[in-house]
Every structure is written in C-alpha cells, then in structure tokens.
Amino acid sequence: MGTATLHIDLNAVVANWQALNALSGPGVETGAVVKADGYGLGAGKVARALHRAGVRRFFVAVAEEGAALRQDIGPEPVICVFSGHMAGDADMLHDLNLTPMLNSIEQMTRHFESLPGQRFGVQLDTGMNRLGLEPMEWAAARAIVMAQNPTLVMSHLACADEPDHPMNAAQLSAFRDMTDDLGVPRSLSATGGILLGAEYHFDITRPGIGLYGGAPFAEAAPVVRLAVPLIQTRDVAQGETVGYGGSWSAEEPSVIATLSAGYADGLIRAMGNEAVLFADDIPCPLAGRVSMDLLTVDITHLTRIPDHLDILCTAQTVDDLAASANTIGYEILTSLGPRYQRRYTGVC
Numbered sequence: 001m002g003t004a005t006l007h008i009d010l011n012a013v014v015a016n017w018q019a020l021n022a023l024s025g026p027g028v029e030t031g032a033v034v035k036a037d038g039y040g041l042g043a044g045k046v047a048r049a050l051h052r053a054g055v056r057r058f059f060v061a062v063a064e065e066g067a068a069l070r071q072d073i074g075p076e077p078v079i080c081v082f083s084g085h086m087a088g089d090a091d092m093l094h095d096l097n098l099t100p101m102l103n104s105i106e107q108m109t110r111h112f113e114s115l116p117g118q119r120f121g122v123q124l125d126t127g128m129n130r131l132g133l134e135p136m137e138w139a140a141a142r143a144i145v146m147a148q149n150p151t152l153v154m155s156h157l158a159c160a161d162e163p164d165h166p167m168n169a170a171q172l173s174a175f176r177d178m179t180d181d182l183g184v185p186r187s188l189s190a191t192g193g194i195l196l197g198a199e200y201h202f203d204i205t206r207p208g209i210g211l212y213g214g215a216p217f218a219e220a221a222p223v224v225r226l227a228v229p230l231i232q233t234r235d236v237a238q239g240e241t242v243g244y245g246g247s248w249s250a251e252e253p254s255v256i257a258t259l260s261a262g263y264a265d266g267l268i269r270a271m272g273n274e275a276v277l278f279a280d281d282i283p284c285p286l287a288g289r290v291s292m293d294l295l296t297v298d299i300t301h302l303t304r305i306p307d308h309l310d311i312l313c314t315a316q317t318v319d320d321l322a323a324s325a326n327t328i329g330y331e332i333l334t335s336l337g338p339r340y341q342r343r344y345t346g347v348c
C-alpha cells in the first residue's frame with residue numbers, strides 16, 4: 001500500500017483531557033475544542049471518545065461544524081460556535097440546538113429576532129482584536145443582552161503561550177471588569193490559559209491543542225504517529241544530486257529512499273532539509289526538496305531497509321516538526337490532509 005498511515009491514539013486524547021481537567025481545578029468544567037475536524041484528527045471520533053470520558057461541552061469554529069458534530073455525539077452535549085450567528089445559520093442553530101457565541105451587535109440583533117429564546121453565549125474582546133464586543137459596545141448592550149439570559153460569557157487570550165507576557169494580566173483584568181458582576185458562567189482560557197493558573201480558569205476552560213498532544217502543554221501524551229511507506233531505494237554516487245532543483249548532493253556514496261507522502265499531505269515544503277524521519281529511533285535526514293507526493297531520505301547509515309519511516313512519533317512531535325518548518329504544531333496537525341489511512345486506537 002502506497003498510502004501513509006496516520007495512527008491516532010484516542011486514549012491519549014482522553015488522558016490529555018483528564019490531565020487538563022485536573023489542572024483546571026475542582027468546580028471548573030473542562031470542555032473540548034474540536035474545530036477544524038478535531039485539529040485534523042477527526043472531530044467525530046475525538047468527540048465521541050471525549051464524550052464517553054465525561055466531556056459535556058464542545059466548541060467548534062462555525063455552525064456547519066457544529067451540525068456535523070451533533071450527528072456524532074447525540075442531543076445532550078452543549079455545542080458552542082465561536083463564529084456566532086452568521087446570516088443563514090438560524091435553521092441550523094435551531095434544529096441542531098447549537099449555542100452561538102454572539103460577537104457583535106449585528107449578530108445579537110440577528111439572533112434575538114430570528115431565534116428568540118434560543119440559547120446563546122457572548123464573546124467579549126479583551127484585547128486580541130479578533131472576535132467579540134469591545135468594552136464600550138458591551139457597556140451599551142449588556143442590559144439588553146442580559147435580559148435574554150446568555151448561558152456563557154467568554155473571551156480569548158492573545159499571548160497565553162507566553163506566561164510572562166504582560167498582555168495576560170491585562171486581558172484578565174479587562175475580562176473581570178466586564179463580567180465580575182454578571183452572575184453568568186464565564187470562560188477565558190484555552191490550553192495556554194489553563195497553564196497560567198487558577199485565576200484564569202473561571203467556570204469553564206476550553207482546551208484544544210493540549211488534547212492533541214501539542215505545545216504549550218508540555219506534559220501532553222503524544223497522540224499521533226505518522227508512518228510513511230518506502231516505495232524504492234537507490235544508490236547515489238558521490239556528487240550526484242537528489243530531487244527538484246538538485247538541492248541535495250551526495251558527499252559520499254549514499255542510499256536514498258523514496259517515500260510515499262509529500263506537501264499535498266501537509267508535509268510542508270518549508271521543512272526543507274531540516275526535518276528528519278525515524279527508522280524506529282534512528283534519525284534519517286531528508287535529502288532534497290519535499291515533492292507533492294514524495295519524500296527522499298538519506299538512509300545510508302541503516303543496516304537494513306525498513307518498510308516505512310515515521311515522520312511524526314515520540315522522537316519527533318508535531319512541535320518538533322513544526323520547528324523545522326518555522327511554524328506551529330497547530331498548523332502541522334490541521335494540514336495533514338485527507339490522503340492518509342487513519343487508524344484509531346481506543347474506542348471510537
């Protein structure tokens with residue numbers, strides 16, 4: 001089989017949620033963010049495993065994701081939609097009982113007119129300048145909004161992965177100023193915010209990347225292993241080049257393996273000659289540019305030819321691979337693409 005295999009450990013996802021739930025502290029509800037198809041790992045399977053482990057609230061980016069998720073997890077769990085109530089969403093929000101996080105006066109007007117009495121939350125902007133009502137808008141709207149009984153008030157931290165960044169305390173203070181006297185459940189923290197400490201936790205936390213084994217949750221159990229089959233090997237003489245642009249040349253007689261995955265599978269070209277693959281625990285460097293469907297790897301030092309090499313594994317996490325491409329683990333995971341055979345361990 002030429003298709004690479006993405007092994008996804010749902011037991012590790014559950015263990016990561018349990019660890020983040022313990023860090024969130026007693027009396028705090030820990031939800032789960034499964035937007036972008038569960039960070040590329042399969043929202044339905046991830047959410048079903050987490051639901052079975054006790055998660056009662058999920059977060060998605062857009063209503064369509066929430067609608068699909070509802071079919072996977074049944075009627076009970078709360079599904080919150082970060083993008084709020086967009087034009088055309090009313091039937092979906094209503095029929096699938098989704099909870100939009102209203103982001104603007106325009107969305108509030110749309111929601112209260114088209115779906116009076118339907119659950120909703122409010123997103124406030126405390127400094128990230130991305131989504132939510134600004135403090136002045138909230139001051140003007142809050143009496144009207146509170147009369148409609150929001151079920152959640154939330155905001156999002158811009159710099160939570162840098163614990164010493166002054167923006168964390170500034171956003172915490174702004175959030176408290178806007179919400180301290182409301183008496184409505186509050187949520188401020190994603191994975192990074194959970195690690196900042198109890199004062200950032202409020203009533204509900206919203207981890208995403210930590211569930212999937214990514215930084216900044218350094219203690220996360222690894223969730224993915226990506227095994228790429230070897231199609232062919234060849235001997236390359238000293239001075240010969242490999243791949244597009246002839247960017248790699250053999251300094252000595254070498255053995256080059258050609259593997260079946262490339263940038264169309266999210267193994268982005270930018271990782272260039274920095275990345276390595278692993279034969280069990282032996283690192284093998286990329287040799288030459290990443291092609292659309294192929295990787296070329298220097299395996300001169302191996303004593304036997306393996307049938308596959310791992311590009312994501314315990315020796316090279318999503319964050320390690322991201323570093324070699326000058327990006328973040330989130331982008332590696334969500335880029336992995338549809339061509340892999342996905343093998344799940346753990347119930348799903």
Ligand SMILES: *Cc1c(COP(=O)(O)O)cnc(C)c1O
Pocket residue numbers: 033035082156189190191192206207208209210
């Ligand atoms: C994506 C997202 C999260 C989850 O963030 P992680 O850093 O992946 O834990 C939480 N809240 C909002 C608003 C988000 O957009």
